[in-house]
Amino acid sequence: MEFNPIIVKFVYAAIVVVVIMTLCAYAVLAERKISSWIQGRVGPNRTALPIIGGIPLLGPFLTRLGIFQPLPDGLKFLFKEDVVPGHVNKVYFIMAPILSLVPALTTVAVVPFGQFVTKTGEVIPLVLANVNVGLLFLFAVSSLGVYGVVLAGWSSNSKYPFLGGIRASAQMISYELAMGVSVLPVLLWVNAPGKEGTMNLFDIAQAQNGFWFAMWMPLSAIIFLVCLFAETNRLPFDMAESETELVSGFHTEYSSFKFGLFFVGEYAHMIIGSCVFTLLFLGGWNPLPFVTLETLGMDKGILGAALSVGIFLGKMCAMMFLFMWVRWTLPRFRYDQVMRLGWSILLPLSIANLIAYALIIFYLDTAL
Amino acid sequence: MSIVIKRKPLTLMEKLYLPEIARGLSTTFRKLWEKPVTLEYPEQRPTIPEGYRGVPTLVKDPEGREKCVSCQLCEFVCPPKAIRITPGSIPEDSDYAHVEKAPQEFDIDMLRCIYCGMCQEVCPEEAIWLQNQFSMSGYTRGEMVNNKEKLYELGGTLPDEHFKWRKKKESAEKGGGHH
Numbered sequence: 001m002e003f004n005p006i007i008v009k010f011v012y013a014a015i016v017v018v019v020i021m022t023l024c025a026y027a028v029l030a031e032r033k034i035s036s037w038i039q040g041r042v043g044p045n046r047t048a049l050p051i052i053g054g055i056p057l058l059g060p061f062l063t064r065l066g067i068f069q070p071l072p073d074g075l076k077f078l079f080k081e082d083v084v085p086g087h088v089n090k091v092y093f094i095m096a097p098i099l100s101l102v103p104a105l106t107t108v109a110v111v112p113f114g115q116f117v118t119k120t121g122e123v124i125p126l127v128l129a130n131v132n133v134g135l136l137f138l139f140a141v142s143s144l145g146v147y148g149v150v151l152a153g154w155s156s157n158s159k160y161p162f163l164g165g166i167r168a169s170a171q172m173i174s175y176e177l178a179m180g181v182s183v184l185p186v187l188l189w190v191n192a193p194g195k196e197g198t199m200n201l202f203d204i205a206q207a208q209n210g211f212w213f214a215m216w217m218p219l220s221a222i223i224f225l226v227c228l229f230a231e232t233n234r235l236p237f238d239m240a241e242s243e244t245e246l247v248s249g250f251h252t253e254y255s256s257f258k259f260g261l262f263f264v265g266e267y268a269h270m271i272i273g274s275c276v277f278t279l280l281f282l283g284g285w286n287p288l289p290f291v292t293l294e295t296l297g298m299d300k301g302i303l304g305a306a307l308s309v310g311i312f313l314g315k316m317c318a319m320m321f322l323f324m325w326v327r328w329t330l331p332r333f334r335y336d337q338v339m340r341l342g343w344s345i346l347l348p349l350s351i352a353n354l355i356a357y358a359l360i361i362f363y364l365d366t367a368l
Numbered sequence: 369m370s371i372v373i374k375r376k377p378l379t380l381m382e383k384l385y386l387p388e389i390a391r392g393l394s395t396t397f398r399k400l401w402e403k404p405v406t407l408e409y410p411e412q413r414p415t416i417p418e419g420y421r422g423v424p425t426l427v428k429d430p431e432g433r434e435k436c437v438s439c440q441l442c443e444f445v446c447p448p449k450a451i452r453i454t455p456g457s458i459p460e461d462s463d464y465a466h467v468e469k470a471p472q473e474f475d476i477d478m479l480r481c482i483y484c485g486m487c488q489e490v491c492p493e494e495a496i497w498l499q500n501q502f503s504m505s506g507y508t509r510g511e512m513v514n515n516k517e518k519l520y521e522l523g524g525t526l527p528d529e530h531f532k533w534r535k536k537k538e539s540a541e542k543g544g545g546h547h
Contacts, residue, residue, distance in 0.1 A: 038396045040405040222386070329396040330389065 013128055016108055024267040025070035031324050033066060038328045044069040077260030085156075085253050092155035097254065097261035100148025103141045104268035110134040111275045112202040114285050114308035115293075117300050125202040126305065134201040135187070138276060139180060142231070145269060146172040149233070149240050149250045152262070156253040164249030167335060168240035171230055174342030175237075179227035181350040182220045185357035186213050186280055193365055201276070205284025209292045214281035219353045221281040223346055228277060230342070232269045234323055236330040239338055274319035278312060282319075285312040421485045421498040424476055425523030426516070429531065433464055434520065435495035438471040442487035442496055450480035451487060466540070467533050474516040478504045497523060 029044065036043030044066035052059060052068075062068065084093065112127035131137060146168055153165015190207045191197045198204075214221040230237040241249035251262045278284060285308035286292045293304055293311075333341070381387050407414060416422070428434050438455035456472025458465055487496045501522060506512045514522070 034400070036404075037400045040399065040402060042404045042406060042408065045408075325393060325396060326389075329392045 009128065012126075013109075016113070016128060017105065020105065020108055020268060020271060021264070023271055024264050025074060027267045027271065027320055028073060028263070029066055029069050030320065031327075032069070034321070034324045035328045038325075047072055074260070077257050077263075080256040082256035082258065085158075087157045088253060089155040089157060092151050093253075094258070096148050096152035096155060097258045097265070098148070099151060100145055101261050101265040101268065103144040103148075104265050104272055107138050107142050107272050110137050110201060111272065112205065112279070112284075113275075114305055114312050115202075115206075116302075116305040116308075117294075119300065123206075126309065127202060130200065130202060133199050135183070135199040135204070135280075138201070138272075139176075142269070142272065143172065143176060145265065148262070148265065152254065153240075153250040156250070158253060160246040160248075161250050161252045164240045164242070164246050164252070167242075168233065168250060171233075171237065171239050171338060171342070174339060175227045175230035175346070178223055178342060178346040178350045179231065181347070181354055182223035182227065183280060184354050185217050185220050185361070188358060188361050189213075189217075201279045205279045205286075208283040208286055209294075210290055212281060212283035212286070212289050214283075215289060217281070217353075217357065219349070220357070221277075223350045223353065224281065225277060226341075226346060228273045229323070229326065230338070232273050232323070233266065234270065235327040236333050237338060238332060239335055242332055244332070270320060270323055271316065274316045274323070275312075277319055278315040282315050284315075285309070287311050416500040416502070420500055420502075421483050421488075423478065423501040423504055423514075423522060424481065424483075424485075424487055424496055424498050424519075425501075426474060426495055426519040427497055427523040427526040428520065430525060430527060430529060431531070431534075432525075433467075433533070434470055435493045435526070436471050436474065437467060437493055437495070438469050438474075439492065441490045441492065445486045445490045447484060447486065448480040448482050450477045450482075451475070452477070464533060466537050471516060474519060476514045476519065478512045478514060479509060494526065494528070497526070499523065 033043045047068045048063040109128040112125045114126040116124040149168040150165045153161040452475045454473035
């Protein structure tokens with residue numbers, strides 16, 4: 001039975017967006033729970049839905065885990081009063097939260113979530129847009145997310161959001177460079193001579209059927225990870241928000257649903273960042289280094305596809321946990337420290353790393 | 369005298385920063401599994417230390433007699449004037465007619481009370497006690513005024529087998545002087 005490919009894509013897009021939004025909601029819950037556990041608290045443990053919460057044993061257990069918490073959290077954003085202060089530039093003020101969420105959801109298009117192997121052995125990537133410039137597209141669009149922050153800071157027309165916006169843009173410029181340079185060794189290795197050149201995230205993930213890139217390019221992985229933290233404005237790099245210095249930075253003047261969009265945008269960025277790190281350095285959907293689903297003989301059909309998506313999402317959740325774990329461990333950097341780290345440590349380091357790996361890969365490709 | 373603590377120069381490992389981050393992460397990871405130190409308040413209550421001064425209450429003696437004789441000393445001593453007593457007499461046919469007086473109304477305005485405990489200190493009958501209850505809440509100002517009924521409900525019985533007034537009565541009947 002043949003489906004219209006456009007309809008299939010629509011269905012897949014709907015699924016992806018729903019999954020990403022659900023993940024965002026539960027990432028917020030996970031953040032609250034993890035922070036409370038690290039701080040010796042219990043965290044959200046009261047919200048119960050009428051029927052499910054009433055099931056003996058399971059209901060109280062889920063309530064205690066706070067499983068139902070995202071729903072009232074979201075409703076709160078919808079029903080609170082939406083204040084637009086008189087001194088703001090209304091057009092940009094309303095545009096900013098949308099601009100910060102849209103790039104995060106757009107980048108999802110090029111992120112593959114798994115593979116589907118047909119009976120004949122043909123490998124189909126589970127991705128919305130299997131474009132050849134995947135990684136480049138992703139970098140380009142995800143950087144646009146900073147416009148939301150900068151615009152919010154500027155259009156709020158008050159000093160703390162303004163400072164937050166300025167910091168966000170400076171930080172973005174500083175870390176984007178090191179981030180871009182740090183993935184070049186990966187691309188050098190994937191685009192070996194004699195092969196067709198590619199920046200497709202699916203191909204990069206498939207190339208890690210042996211060593212994962214995090215294992216033999218650890219420095220690249222670390223630099224990329226640090227830059228990822230900076231790009232997503234997470235602690236210890238949350239210069240744009242830094243609530244102890246700037247009230248709450250760029251979204252000080254925002255309330256209700258507009259604030260909710262920023263909030264979801266931040267977590268969507270985190271999720272996409274985790275996905276990209278998993279694809280680039282943690283072997284995508286390969287269960288273990290040197291072990292692929294094919295060697296296990298479990299790569300065929302729907303089951304194989306579900307397994308690959310499961311492994312991928314598992315790794316992504318582990319990355320999300322790392323994001324939260326770091327947030328509740330490290331204090332915020334000072335602004336000048338952030339700049340120094342970006343320009344005088346990470347950038348030279350990533351360039352040196354690139355040169356070193358260029359030589360190594362040249363040696364491996366020619367001498368062996 | 370001020371003490372100057374010299375900041376130690378960082379070692380190489382500390383300057384690399386990443387090992388120290390790993391150390392911090394391991395600390396928080398251990399904390400992740402530890403039991404919460406918080407109290408889940410409405411269900412779990414803190415243990416109240418001895419001598420705690422909570423909400424002032426009125427008590428009865430083990431025979432069920434209200435100890436207050438409405439001398440109004442607490443009313444006079446109360447710094448924020450939270451106590452208001454309307455004295456009344458004990459009916460002639462009561463067992464305790466010789467006590468003569470009991471409060472007809474006894475109101476403590478908990479919006480005024482400062483929990484100083486002077487009422488308890490001044491009471492000659494040991495009838496008013498600041499007990500363990502620490503939270504008072506209500507929707508109206510009226511609800512925050514504890515009347516006599518509420519005060520006895522909160523106070524309960526003081527298990528003190530002294531029975532001063534019974535002894536007074538007995539010694540008076542036997543023609544003796546003071547007990």
